[in-house]
Amino acid sequence: MSLHCLTGESFLLPVATMLVLPVVLLLLLVPCAPSSGAQLPEQPKSKEAPIATNGQPFPWDRMRLPKTVSPVHYDLTFHPNLTSLDFTGVARILLEVHEDTSAVILHTKEMHISKVLLLAPEGARPLRFLEYPRFHQLALLSDTPLIQGRRYEVQLEFAANLSDSYHGFYKGSYRTSSGEVRMLASTQFEATSARAAFPCFDEPAFKANFTIRIIREARHIAISNMPKVKAVQLPGDLFEDHFDTTVKMSTYLVAFIVSDFLSISVYAVPEKIDQTAFALDAAVKLLDFYDDYFDIPYPLPKQDLAAIPDFQSGAMENWGLTTYREAGLLFDPAKSSASDKLGITMVIAHELAHQWFGNLVTMEWWNDLWLNEGFAKFMEFISVDITYPELHVDDFFLGKCFEAMEVDSLSSSHPISTPVENPAQIQEMFDDVSYDKGACILNMLRDFLTPEAFEIGIIRYLKRYSYQNTVNSHLWDSLTNKWYSDDELDVRTIMESWTLQEGFPLVTVEVRGREVRLTQEPDLVLLPADVLYLPEEVDWVKFNVKMNGYYMVHYEGEGWSSIIKLLQHNHTALSSNDRASLINNVFQLVSVGKVRLDTALDLSLYLSRETEIMAVTQGLGELVPLYKLMEKRDMMALENQMKGYIVDLFRGLIDRQEWSDAGLVSERVLRSYLLLFACVRNHPPCLATAIELFNKWRDSDGNMSLPTDVSLAVFAVGARTPEGWDFLFEKYRSSQQTGVKSRIKSALSISPLQDKLKWMMEQSLHGEVMKTQDLPSVVVSISKNPRGYKLAWDFLRANWHALIKKSVFDLGSHSIAHLVTGVTGQYSTREMLDEVRSFFDSLTEETGSEMRCIQQTYETIEENIRWMDTHLPLLQAWLNRHKASSCAPPQPHEDL
Numbered sequence: 001m002s003l004h005c006l007t008g009e010s011f012l013l014p015v016a017t018m019l020v021l022p023v024v025l026l027l028l029l030v031p032c033a034p035s036s037g038a039q040l041p042e043q044p045k046s047k048e049a050p051i052a053t054n055g056q057p058f059p060w061d062r063m064r065l066p067k068t069v070s071p072v073h074y075d076l077t078f079h080p081n082l083t084s085l086d087f088t089g090v091a092r093i094l095l096e097v098h099e100d101t102s103a104v105i106l107h108t109k110e111m112h113i114s115k116v117l118l119l120a121p122e123g124a125r126p127l128r129f130l131e132y133p134r135f136h137q138l139a140l141l142s143d144t145p146l147i148q149g150r151r152y153e154v155q156l157e158f159a160a161n162l163s164d165s166y167h168g169f170y171k172g173s174y175r176t177s178s179g180e181v182r183m184l185a186s187t188q189f190e191a192t193s194a195r196a197a198f199p200c201f202d203e204p205a206f207k208a209n210f211t212i213r214i215i216r217e218a219r220h221i222a223i224s225n226m227p228k229v230k231a232v233q234l235p236g237d238l239f240e241d242h243f244d245t246t247v248k249m250s251t252y253l254v255a256f257i258v259s260d261f262l263s264i265s266v267y268a269v270p271e272k273i274d275q276t277a278f279a280l281d282a283a284v285k286l287l288d289f290y291d292d293y294f295d296i297p298y299p300l301p302k303q304d305l306a307a308i309p310d311f312q313s314g315a316m317e318n319w320g321l322t323t324y325r326e327a328g329l330l331f332d333p334a335k336s337s338a339s340d341k342l343g344i345t346m347v348i349a350h351e352l353a354h355q356w357f358g359n360l361v362t363m364e365w366w367n368d369l370w371l372n373e374g375f376a377k378f379m380e381f382i383s384v385d386i387t388y389p390e391l392h393v394d395d396f397f398l399g400k401c402f403e404a405m406e407v408d409s410l411s412s413s414h415p416i417s418t419p420v421e422n423p424a425q426i427q428e429m430f431d432d433v434s435y436d437k438g439a440c441i442l443n444m445l446r447d448f449l450t451p452e453a454f455e456i457g458i459i460r461y462l463k464r465y466s467y468q469n470t471v472n473s474h475l476w477d478s479l480t481n482k483w484y485s486d487d488e489l490d491v492r493t494i495m496e497s498w499t500l501q502e503g504f505p506l507v508t509v510e511v512r513g514r515e516v517r518l519t520q521e522p523d524l525v526l527l528p529a530d531v532l533y534l535p536e537e538v539d540w541v542k543f544n545v546k547m548n549g550y551y552m553v554h555y556e557g558e559g560w561s562s563i564i565k566l567l568q569h570n571h572t573a574l575s576s577n578d579r580a581s582l583i584n585n586v587f588q589l590v591s592v593g594k595v596r597l598d599t600a601l602d603l604s605l606y607l608s609r610e611t612e613i614m615a616v617t618q619g620l621g622e623l624v625p626l627y628k629l630m631e632k633r634d635m636m637a638l639e640n641q642m643k644g645y646i647v648d649l650f651r652g653l654i655d656r657q658e659w660s661d662a663g664l665v666s667e668r669v670l671r672s673y674l675l676l677f678a679c680v681r682n683h684p685p686c687l688a689t690a691i692e693l694f695n696k697w698r699d700s701d702g703n704m705s706l707p708t709d710v711s712l713a714v715f716a717v718g719a720r721t722p723e724g725w726d727f728l729f730e731k732y733r734s735s736q737q738t739g740v741k742s743r744i745k746s747a748l749s750i751s752p753l754q755d756k757l758k759w760m761m762e763q764s765l766h767g768e769v770m771k772t773q774d775l776p777s778v779v780v781s782i783s784k785n786p787r788g789y790k791l792a793w794d795f796l797r798a799n800w801h802a803l804i805k806k807s808v809f810d811l812g813s814h815s816i817a818h819l820v821t822g823v824t825g826q827y828s829t830r831e832m833l834d835e836v837r838s839f840f841d842s843l844t845e846e847t848g849s850e851m852r853c854i855q856q857t858y859e860t861i862e863e864n865i866r867w868m869d870t871h872l873p874l875l876q877a878w879l880n881r882h883k884a885s886s887c888a889p890p891q892p893h894e895d896l
Contacts, residue, residue, distance in 0.1 A: 052130035052139070059103045059130070059139050063421050064203065068099040071201050071208040072151065077240075078169070078198075079215035080162060080258050082183040085171050088159045091198045092119070095154065097146045104140040104154065107195035107202040109133075109168070111160035116140055119153040127154065136195050136202075136423075156199045165808055166312030166773065168196030174269050174309035175769075177736060182269075184259035186308050186323065188316055191366060191430075192423040194251035204250040205364050205469045211245045216258050223267065224256040225249075225320040227302050246319065247299055248467045250362050255318030257306055267306040268330060271736050275330035279305055282345050285387045286352045293383070294356050295459045296466070303355070305329060305348070312773050312815055315347050317354030317376070324351070325773070327738040336739040337708040338661070338668035342391055346380045349387075353379035361462055364469040366426040370416045370499070371470060373430070374438015381439075395613050395666040397443070398547055398577050402584050402618070404436035405504060405552070409588070412855040413502040416441070417472055427812030428852050433502075440550045441498045445479070445491070447548040453481060457491075472499055498550070506594075507544075510556040513537050540566050542574060547581035554594050560586065560603070567606035576612035583607075583615065587622040591867060597874045601882075607649050613670040616653070620646070620677065626875070629828045629864055631786040638872070641879045647681050654678045659689055661707045668709045675713040680750065687717060694718035702731050708739070715747030725756050733769055745774065749781035749788075757788045761795045765802075772808060776815045780822030792823050797839050804847050817853035824857045828864035836861060 050058035060066060075092040095104065108131070117124045118140075128141040146152055163170035167188045173181050187197060195202040214222040218237050222228075226244040234240055246254075261267040266276035266283070283305055291297055300320040307329040315324040328347045331340060357379065358372035377400065384393045407413055416438055420426050446454040457479035465474060476492035503522070510517045516532040540562040543553045555563060563582060566573060574582070586603050589595040600622075607619045623646050630639035647654075657671045678686035693714045697704045706714060718724035725748060732744040748760055761782060764775040783792035796819060809815040824836050836857060843849040 050132050050134070052132055054130065056130060058132040058137070059141070060105045060132075060137060063135050065105050065107070065137075065201055065206070066101075068101045069095050069097055069104050069146070070206055072096050073209045073211070073245075074198075074200065075211045076198055077213040077215070078256065080169070080185045082171075082185060082217070082220070082258065085162045085183070086160065087162060087169060087185070088157075089198055090155065090157050091200070092153060092155045093199070095146075095152045097148050097150055097152065100145045100148050102142050102145050104142075104146070106138055106140070106199055107136050107192075108138045108158070108199045109136040109193070109196040111158045111196065111199075113138065113156060113158050113199070115155075115157040117155045118142060119155055124155070136192070138199060158199060160196070163196060165810075166310065167193040167810060170310075172308060172310035176269075177271055177734065182260060184257065184261075184309070186257045186259070186306075186310075187255050187318075188311070188313065188323070189254055189318075190252040190316060191426045192252075194254055197254075200251045202251045204252065204362050204366070207248045207250055207362070207467065207469070209245050209248055210254055212243045212254075212256060213240055214243075214256055214258060215240045220258050220260055222256060222258050223261075223304060223306070223321060225254060225318060226300070244301070249319055249359060253317070253319045253359055255316075255321045255323065257308075257321070257323075261306065263304070265302075265304060266329065267304060268326070269307075269309060272307065272326065272330055272738075275332050275738070276307070278331035278333070278341070279329045279344060279348060282348050282388075283352065286349050286383055287355075289383050289387050290352060290356060290379075293455065294462055296356060296360070296462055298355060299360060300355075303352070310771060310773055312809065312813070315351050317351045317358055319355060319359045322348075322351040322354075324348075327742050330738045332737050332739065334705070335708060335737040337672065337711070337743070338665045339672060339709075340739040340742075342393070342396075342665055342669065345384055345388055345391060346393070349380040349383045350376045353383065356462055360467065361465045362469050364471050366420050366429055368417050368470075368472055369426075369429045370434040370438035371472070371475060373435045374416070374442060377435045377439035378442040381443075390665065392664060392666045395576070397439075398580055398614055399617070400436040401440040401443075401547065401550060402621075404432045404440055405550075405584075405588070407432045407856070408437055408503055410856055410859050412852060412859050414852070415502050416499040423810070424812035424851065427810050427814075428817070430814050431817065437550065441495070444549050445495060449479065449489075449491075454479070457481065472496065505551040506554060507551055508554045508556050509541060509543055509559060511538070511541055511559060512557075516541060542578055542582075544581065546575060546577045552585045552588060554585070554589050560595065560599050564599070564603050564606070567603065571606050571609060576614050579610070579612070579615040580618040583618045583622055590871070591863065597871045598878050601875075601878050604649065605882075608652060611653060613666045616650070616670060617673060620650070620673075623649075624677075625826070628784065628826050629868060632789060632826055632828060632832070633868075638876055638879070641883075642875070643681055645879060645882065647678070647683055650674065650677075651683070654683060655685060659693070659707060659710045661709050672709045672712060675710055676716060679713045679717050686713070690714045690717035694724065698724070698727055702727075711740075712743045712746060715744055716750055719747045719751040720753070722753060722756070725751055725753055745770070745778065746781060749778055750785050752785075752787045754787055754791060757782050757785065758791050758795070761791070765799060776809070776818045776822070779819060783823040784826070789823075789826070793835075796820075796823050800839075800843075801847060811848050812851055816848070816851070817856075820851070820853040821857055821860065825860050826864070827861045828868045830865060833858070833861045833865065 050061050052058045071093050073094040077090045078087055079089065080087040113129060113131070116127045116129045118127050130139040130141065132139070140154060162185055169185060169187050172184045172186055175181050189197065192202055194200050210225070212224045214224065215234065215238055216222045218239060222241045224243045225246050228241050229244050230242045232240045232242065257267070260270065262270045262273040264273065264276055264280055266279045268276050283303065287298055287303060302320055304321045306321065306323050307326045308323050309326060311323065311325045315322060315328050324347065328344060331344050353376040354372060357375040363369060363371040381393050381397050384391055414433060416433055420429055449457070461475055461478035464478060473492055476495050480489060480491045506521045508519045514534045514537055516534060518530050518532065542563070544551065567579070571579060582603065586595055586600045590597050590600050604619060604623060607616070610616050610619065627639050627642040630642065654674050657674055661668060663671070675686055679690050690713050693706060694717055697706055697714065698718065715728055719728055728744050728748060732741055732748070735741050749757065751757065760770065761779055763770040764772060764778045770778065779792050779795060782788035803809060804811065827833065827836065840849065840854045840857070848854070
């Protein structure tokens with residue numbers, strides 16, 4: 001916790017007080033049952049005795065594999081056929097036996113096992129095997145026991161189809177500029193899909209070394225985690241590429257690609273290879289940074305990056321071969337926007353951070369996924385801030401904490417570290433809590449310990465557990481150090497309170513003269529001090545400076561009134577992050593009944609003078625959803641009144657925007673955001689310029705160079721007519737520029753043309769011109785469109801079972817969760833809640849009924865209903881009063 005109090009100039013509290021304050025807030029949340037030994041849950045047994053596919057009893061009844069045997073080394077050969085779209089393979093696995101056993105249990109999924117041999121000095125002998133598809137398990141049965149302490153080698157021959165989904169060993173394709181469709185095969189194994197490519201012990205704790213061979217046609221190349229050591233020519237114009245043996249690692253990090261890509265250490269389809277230079281430069285700079293920061297040299301002899309045309313995730317950290325969506329890696333200086341540059345740099349920084357956090361040191365089980373993802377998200381900002389200071393990434397970190405808090409405020413949230421068992425539950429861990437909340441509590445801890453002490457602890461953790469698996473407590477113990485005299489700061493006790501339960505504290509502050517009274521919710525532990533004494537009386541106080549702490553603050557009594565007056569008369573007395581956090585906190589406090597809506601709206605009036613991206617986007621982020629709720633109801637008069645207020649609020653800033661690519665990155669990103677908002681809201685100056693630019697661009701057949709940062713606004717206006725929409729779609733179809741395609745796709749989805757919107761969703765499902773990987777973003781964008789939200793809901797219901805049956809997107813995956821919560825998140829009527837419940841309640845567990853995102857959807861709609869029922873009269877009255885008084889200074893209302 002930090003405290004900021006001013007009477008016109010700043011001063012520090014006494015040192016003793018300042019030392020206590022951080023501990024106060026870090027200790028606010030205490031786990032209900034603190035126990036460092038409770039990180040891995042007991043394995044639930046199968047509800048019934050497992051029966052193998054041949055009708056015989058299966059010798060293991062748990063989802064997790066037994067610890068009796070572990071892999072030491074895999075020797076893998078794959079032969080994919082990109083014509084028949086299937087593959088065959090041979091796996092030789094060296095095993096170490098920890099307990100006498102007659103059964104080796106490992107994973108396979110949707111593959112045909114044709115032969116299993118036990119390779120022994122006296123010769124090879126066949127092993128019987130049983131399959132249990134429910135748990136994706138395979139049992140290898142030996143007539144004589146395998147003896148503890150000895151090593152054995154098994155060989156399995158297998159075959160499968162290249163997957164139709166985006167996981168396992170899957171097929172992909174791309175279309176050249178001449179219209180030719182070319183095939184490729186790529187892998188995506190995180191979290192539980194290595195088992196769909198080869199028989200393996202597919203849990204992160206079963207680390208081993210991997211030696212990979214890939215048989216390919218001469219027209220293709222093959223790449224994998226390690227460098228190629230030789231290529232052997234085989235009959236039939238085939239080659240067998242041999243790759244060097246990997247370091248010890250988890251199965252989910254194994255990767256290989258067979259394609260016709262070209263490379264400059266960054267691989268891409270041939271026609272896009274000229275868009276890879278920026279990524280290569282960024283990767284070199286960032287690897288150098290991490291080498292230095294972690295004080296551990298990058299452990300592999302190479303690091304390739306590959307842009308995959310069909311890719312569900314944003315990117316994947318496979319060791320030595322990181323893979324990306326094309327939009328996450330390819331950059332054209334003439335066609336890509338500032339936002340593109342920022343996003344590409346951040347995603348590369350994220351995946352390369354994983355080469356240490358996640359790959360070198362790996363969580364023992366998926367309940368602690370945040371040890372991988374929270375750290376990588378946090379290190380994005382640390383690394384890019386140093387290597388690319390011109391990107392000003394500090395302007396964007398706070399938004400991650402707000403996004404995490406939005407999810408974490410729901411009762412259907414989950415602790416950062418939470419028990420998971422099956423693949424769907426594991427997929428659900430890849431969410432804003434693991435990534436963004438994880439990053440935000442690490443930022444809080446770094447601020448608390450000091451950056452220097454934090455870095456020392458991180459290096460200690462990575463060196464101590466290299467090539468091993470960890471749980472939460474290993475990290476906290478590594479960060480615990482002597483602190484001030486001989487007192488040892490117990491980081492584990494502090495931080496487990498933040499990782500083993502969901503939610504975040506609300507601190508209520510009340511100033512009475514020189515006294516600052518503090519209370520907290522939830523009331524789990526008494527504050528060490530509930531009253532602080534200031535050296536003198538002050539006009540206002542601001543707690544949680546820069547919002548480095550993961551908590552909200554409520555200013556009781558006259559507190560909000562004092563802050564509103566400050567913002568009206570001297571808003572730059574506070575930093576941009578402090579202003580953004582006040583905007584966020586006050587509107588969230590409205591939702592929980594701590595603050596009147598009038599107060600939050602009064603605070604928003606200062607935004608007419610705001611210019612900084614974090615505060616502006618947070619202001620829009622709180623105000624725009626209010627009219628988005630109204631768009632789903634028949635209340636056009638109030639809706640338009642609210643829209644008019646927001647446009648008026650930002651009119652000055654909008655009208656000052658240049659239609660160019662000038663300025664700092666944050667200024668350029670804000671320009672793009674503001675001009676799109678203004679054009680969608682039909683702000684006349686914006687609309688006139690956008691129409692003029694679109695007509696000139698179309699008259700040039702798309703050859704005129706538009707400023708990249710304003711092109712989305714231009715495209716959005718152009719997509720309003722059938723002719724403009726069709727022209728844009730043709731440019732989307734023919735473009736080889738990923739940034740341009742992304743902006744056109746967004747513009748098409750916010751068009752008012754309902755027939756086009758419906759057709760666009762269908763095209764995304766078919767995946768021929770619009771990639772199916774983009775379906776979630778297309779459908780969710782259309783659901784935000786007042787002319788498209790019913791179409792999106794109808795599309796989701798009609799195609800749900802097709803998506804699940806085809807396993808295009810995994811149950812529990814971020815893609816499915818994004819579809820569910822994105823399409824339904826702006827409903828606010830009892831009728832729509834009943835309709836949503838009716839559909840999702842009709843599902844079975846196999847088709848998704850148990851997913852957390854469905855509970856989050858119900859909770860969000862119910863909260864929307866409560867908000868509208870409670871606050872609409874206040875909103876109407878405030879807007880009427882504001883219109884009547886025009887620019888008269890507001891009279892802040894008392895908090896409820």
